[in-house]
Amino acid sequence: MRNSFVENLVKYASKKKNVYLLTGDLGFSVLEPFIKKNPKNFFNMGVAEQNMMGVSSGLALEGNKVFTYSISNFATSRCHEQIRNDICYHDLDVTVVAVGGGLPYGTHGYTHHGIEDITITRCLPNMTVYVPADRLELEFCFNKIIKNTSPKYLRLAKGGEPDLYKKKISASGNVICHKKLSEINILSCGSILVEAIDCCDFYKEKGINVGLFSCPIISEETKPEIKKLLSKGKTFITLEEHKKIGGFGSYVSEISVSLEEPARVISCGVLSDGYDLVGNQKYLRSLHGIDKEGLVKVINKLLK
Amino acid sequence: MVSKSFGRILLEDVVRMTNVSQTSHVGGCLSCLDIVNVLFNNVINIDSKKPKSKNRDRFILSKGHTSAVIYSALANKGFFPVKWLRTFFENGTKLPGHIDHKVPGVEFSTGSLGHGLSVGLGMAMSMRNKKIKSKVYVLLSDGEMNSGSTVEAIMFAGHHKINNLICIVDKNQFQALGKTDDIINLNPLSKKWESFGWNAYDIDGHNTSEIKTALLSAKKNSQKPSVLVCNTVKGKGLKDFEGRLMSHYRPPSDDQLNDFMEGLELIR
Amino acid sequence: MSELFAKKLLEDVVRMTSEAKTSHVGGCLSCLDIISVLFTEVINIDKKNPNSKNRDRFILSKGHTAAIIYSALANKGFFSRKWLSTFIQDGTKLPGHIDHKVPGVEFSTGSLGHGLSVGLGMALSMRYNNIKSNVYVLVSDGEMNTGSTWEAIMFAAHHKVDNLICIVDKNKIQSFGETKDIINLDPLYEKWETYGWNTYDIDGHNHSEIKKAFIDSKKYSKKPSVIICNTIKGKGIKDFEGRLISHYRPPSEDQLNDILKGI
Ligand SMILES: [Mg+2]
Ligand SMILES: [Mg+2]
Numbered sequence: 119m120r121n122s123f124v125e126n127l128v129k130y131a132s133k134k135k136n137v138y139l140l141t142g143d144l145g146f147s148v149l150e151p152f153i154k155k156n157p158k159n160f161f162n163m164g165v166a167e168q169n170m171m172g173v174s175s176g177l178a179l180e181g182n183k184v185f186t187y188s189i190s191n192f193a194t195s196r197c198h199e200q201i202r203n204d205i206c207y208h209d210l211d212v213t214v215v216a217v218g219g220g221l222p223y224g225t226h227g228y229t230h231h232g233i234e235d236i237t238i239t240r241c242l243p244n245m246t247v248y249v250p251a252d253r254l255e256l257e258f259c260f261n262k263i264i265k266n267t268s269p270k271y272l273r274l275a276k277g278g279e280p281d282l283y284k285k286k287i288s289a290s291g292n293v294i295c296h297k298k299l300s301e302i303n304i305l306s307c308g309s310i311l312v313e314a315i316d317c318c319d320f321y322k323e324k325g326i327n328v329g330l331f332s333c334p335i336i337s338e339e340t341k342p343e344i345k346k347l348l349s350k351g352k353t354f355i356t357l358e359e360h361k362k363i364g365g366f367g368s369y370v371s372e373i374s375v376s377l378e379e380p381a382r383v384i385s386c387g388v389l390s391d392g393y394d395l396v397g398n399q400k401y402l403r404s405l406h407g408i409d410k411e412g413l414v415k416v417i418n419k420l421l422k
Numbered sequence: 423m424v425s426k427s428f429g430r431i432l433l434e435d436v437v438r439m440t441n442v443s444q445t446s447h448v449g450g451c452l453s454c455l456d457i458v459n460v461l462f463n464n465v466i467n468i469d470s471k472k473p474k475s476k477n478r479d480r481f482i483l484s485k486g487h488t489s490a491v492i493y494s495a496l497a498n499k500g501f502f503p504v505k506w507l508r509t510f511f512e513n514g515t516k517l518p519g520h521i522d523h524k525v526p527g528v529e530f531s532t533g534s535l536g537h538g539l540s541v542g543l544g545m546a547m548s549m550r551n552k553k554i555k556s557k558v559y560v561l562l563s564d565g566e567m568n569s570g571s572t573v574e575a576i577m578f579a580g581h582h583k584i585n586n587l588i589c590i591v592d593k594n595q596f597q598a599l600g601k602t603d604d605i606i607n608l609n610p611l612s613k614k615w616e617s618f619g620w621n622a623y624d625i626d627g628h629n630t631s632e633i634k635t636a637l638l639s640a641k642k643n644s645q646k647p648s649v650l651v652c653n654t655v656k657g658k659g660l661k662d663f664e665g666r667l668m669s670h671y672r673p674p675s676d677d678q679l680n681d682f683m684e685g686l687e688l689i690r
Numbered sequence: 691m692s693e694l695f696a697k698k699l700l701e702d703v704v705r706m707t708s709e710a711k712t713s714h715v716g717g718c719l720s721c722l723d724i725i726s727v728l729f730t731e732v733i734n735i736d737k738k739n740p741n742s743k744n745r746d747r748f749i750l751s752k753g754h755t756a757a758i759i760y761s762a763l764a765n766k767g768f769f770s771r772k773w774l775s776t777f778i779q780d781g782t783k784l785p786g787h788i789d790h791k792v793p794g795v796e797f798s799t800g801s802l803g804h805g806l807s808v809g810l811g812m813a814l815s816m817r818y819n820n821i822k823s824n825v826y827v828l829v830s831d832g833e834m835n836t837g838s839t840w841e842a843i844m845f846a847a848h849h850k851v852d853n854l855i856c857i858v859d860k861n862k863i864q865s866f867g868e869t870k871d872i873i874n875l876d877p878l879y880e881k882w883e884t885y886g887w888n889t890y891d892i893d894g895h896n897h898s899e900i901k902k903a904f905i906d907s908k909k910y911s912k913k914p915s916v917i918i919c920n921t922i923k924g925k926g927i928k929d930f931e932g933r934l935i936s937h938y939r940p941p942s943e944d945q946l947n948d949i950l951k952g953i
Contacts, residue, residue: 138548143832143866146938158551161582162866164835164873165802169540169574176544179529180552192801200571203534204541208523225712225778227785229753229800396789397780568844570837577835581873606848610884617884619874 119274119309120148120217122253126260127185128152131159138177142167142188144217148277149187167192171200171214178210183264189223190216190232190273194239201269206242211267214239219249219273220308220359221388224402228394232273236307237364239271240336247336248272249358249366251311254283255294255334262292262335275309275359282311292340296330297322299350302420303329304413306357307336307366313403314357316410321417328417336369348374348381355384355416357408362387384416428498429459429630430686433659435494435507437682441674443511445519449669451491453594453627453654454561460633461590462495465641466559470500473527479556480545482530484538485563485592489521492528501527536569538562539589543575546587546647557641561590565597567608579647580619587647588640589620592627594656596667615649627652692897695765696726700926702761704949706777708941712786716936718758720861720894720921721828727900728857729762732908733826737767740794746823747812749797751805752830752859756788759795768794803836805829806856810842813854813914824908828857832864834875840885846914847886854914855907856887859894861923863934878918887916894919 128151131137138159139152153160163170167188174184186193193216194201205212216235223230240247246266250256256274263270287294296311297318306314311332318328331347333340348354348370356367367385374380388406395405403409407416426434432455440448462468466479483492490510497504502516502525509515516525520533529545532538542560549556566572579587593611595602602608612622621643623636633652640648657663660674660682674682699722707715733746750759757777764771769783769792776782783792787800796812799805809827816823833839846854860878862869869875879891888910890903900919907915923937924930927945941949 141866143835143864143872146866146934161547162872163578164574165832165864166574166578166835166837166873168536168571168837169543169578172537172540172571172575173544173547173578175530176541176546177548178544179541180545180548182548196801199534200537200540203531204537207531223786225782225786227753227756227787227789227798227800229787229798396778396782396785401780568841570839570841572837573840574835574837577873577875606844607886608844613884617881 119250119253119256119279120277122256123215123260123274124148124151126257128155130264131156134183136182138182138184140170140174140184140186142170142186142192144189145187167197168200171197172204174212175204175208175210178212179208184212185215186212187215189218189230190235191229194235194271198238202242205269206244209244209268213263213270213272215272215274217274217276219275220310221399221402222276224397224399227396231393233361233388233393235273236336236358236360236366240369242269244268246270248334249308249336250274250334251306251309251332252279252282254281254287255332258287258289259334273308279309280312282315291343292333292335292337293343294332294334296332297327298329299347299352300327300329302353302355302417303331304355304357305331305333305370307333308359310357310359310403310408313408313410313413317413317417320410320414333366336366341373344370344373345377349377351379351381353382353384353420355386355413357413358387359403359408360387361390361393363390386412386416428463429456431498432459432491432494434683434686436490437660437674437679439490439494439507439510441676441679442508444673445511446671446673447487447490448660448674449596449657449663450485450488450563450592450594452658452660453656454488454592455491455658456628456630457561457590457592457633457652458491458495460630460637461559462499464634465637467556468499468527470527473501477554477556480529480542480558482532482538482542482558482560483521484532484560484566485535486520486532489517489519492521493517493525496525496527499527535563535566536571539572539575543579543584543587546584550584550586557586557588559588559590561592563597564591564593564595564602564608567591567611568606576615576618576620583619583645584647585644588637589647589649591649591651592654593651594654596656596670598670600667612651615651619646621646621648623648623650625650625652627654628658692726692730695730696723698765699726699758699761700949702774703757704927704941704946706757706761706774708943708946709775710778711940712778713938713940714754714757715927715941716863716924716930717752717755717830717859717861719925719927719936720923721755721859722758722925723895723897724828724857724859724900724919725758725762727897727904728826729766731901732904734823735766735794737794740768744821744823747796747809747825749799749805749809749825749827750788751799751827751833752802753787753799756784756786759788760784760792763792763794766794802830802833803838806839806842810846810851810854813851814849817851817853824853824855826855826857828859830864831858831860831862831869831875834858834878835873843882843885843887850912851914852911856914856916858916858918859921860918861921863923863937865937867934882916882918886913888913890915890917892917892919894921895925
């Protein structure tokens, strides 16, 4: 997914002179295509994320479109105040791009688990959070990102995610329907979508329809679409590779409680207990019950 | 009637604003007042009629708590009505206590220390790429030298030789809880900047001709970013406040304001 | 003694990263001689009494080179050497970045620029409580980019925290390239001195130089000390020496065998 990001960026920058890419000393063998074509618009800021966010703000104030690149916690937690005051308060055209959103760096230990980033970015003013599930969702998001001149957080997984779409996404809004609304539905956010698809296929074989919607964009703008779904009186399972506290599930729940008749929302995400378990992404998804099997357990209970 | 000098106007405004609103931070306004005076009167190229002109110089107040002196400078340069100054700190005011970019002429909001130099650096990098010949001036407090983010910007600007960036340190030797010498001793400050590849000037920050000379020389340096380490006195001009920590907190009293104004009359 | 230990570390580290097919062997090897001397001849730690008040504290701030510390601690008896073969496996006790739940590890790191501040805090408390031991913090040269490192440098110097000893593994490479191209820090020695530290500039692969600097810095009072170790990234694996790929590529089976044969 990170390579697709760079491909999209290179394509976009080829038509524009004001696109900047800054990195916090990460992205070896990923960012090179951009650097080669835009050497003057690329800076390695070193291991200095606070400065990177301040510099992005200065560049953006001068009329540039700026992308910063790092691993999720370094890109968000470490320099949160610079993102808050400098980028968001000034409503600047900076996209904070993070790799390692979720648990792709699961073996690397807790310092590299990107599981609180959605919470701390989505609460900031003017911010839109993009969490694509695969290469085509990334393209879908990227086309919106280039039109959005406000602060953005683009949360990528890592690389090698499977393609989940057969063709270019043509959804008109921000929510992408995979399986139409049913009694039980999954609202999925990010690359964990692959597990939801497997789960829906599993039930389909049994003749049970489970609805599935991918929600790669967390913003005010997306709220009415989600509201509309939630007001249909069905059950919704939110799915994310992120802590349950304050993340996508919270976002959906917040919308739900604003309804006259709140929908039933069940949140599946990284558990607070065991947040620091170590292993590869697949292993950790299973421990946190956010893989296909975990979803099946939740849905079987509902079906009983 | 002899017209008042720009510096005198700043002085009166700042003392009056903080007295009327009964707010803090007059000390840090007064320590950088002569710097702001020279900068806005003699050096910086800005125009209230074209506040967004591509070729303007950029100025960032990184020590955002001393907004009063910049509000006064901008109002008197015609960026907004001088009468706004009377609303400083009031409910619903256009002039918040920490400097705000929604005020005409203000480039950037600050208030959390250690942000301004990075932002100015980013502006300078873009201007250099676009071949805009103007400069970026960033005014820092000495307390901000404690912040790692400031050091990050210093290292990067030095390495990339961002020569259109000019930093001014208001070395008034105080920060919020005491003397900088006691909290984290910064000396030898100029030497530290030099060790990161900056062109440094160590000057008297109340001597307007020294300030002017240094700024003009810094503008010409084409090899390195420049820093003016300005040795100043916190609370300068208010007798009971000079060199005292309480000038960071206490607003000037009515008596002080009156004495001050009378004193000014005498010295014109 | 340190030479023998170095051989063990070399074998372990190359095997661990090769078998787990994981990155960061380069940065393990650049600090290998430092760790050998530190753990055999300098640092006072005891597996039987791992939380002893009077122990020396060691923090690996460059947490991505966890493998070498895991090996050092296992060889020092803090946990079974068998654990080493579980490095970064699912459910392992040994994550890719160093973790405080591992016996003998004082602190978890992995985000650069945290370790020196933490060591500084420990050192302040120890000084206050009259504990005569030292705190050793190993930082990478890439971490010199980070403002938080400088915050700690300034504070430690101001307060003359002389029981704090920082070691810079100056292997001249950080994750995107050479440090001199990204943010040139040279002369690094002068910077630390200007900032008020007692500074050493040594060959980080020469055991006797390393030892001498450690002994000297332990004795030095009035200032915190920093030992700038000039090292070679990937040292010991020929194709990796001084090369950025050593930050990413795991050693191949052939490379592993060469190392094992050499021993
Ligand atoms: Mg001060
Ligand atoms: Mg290095």
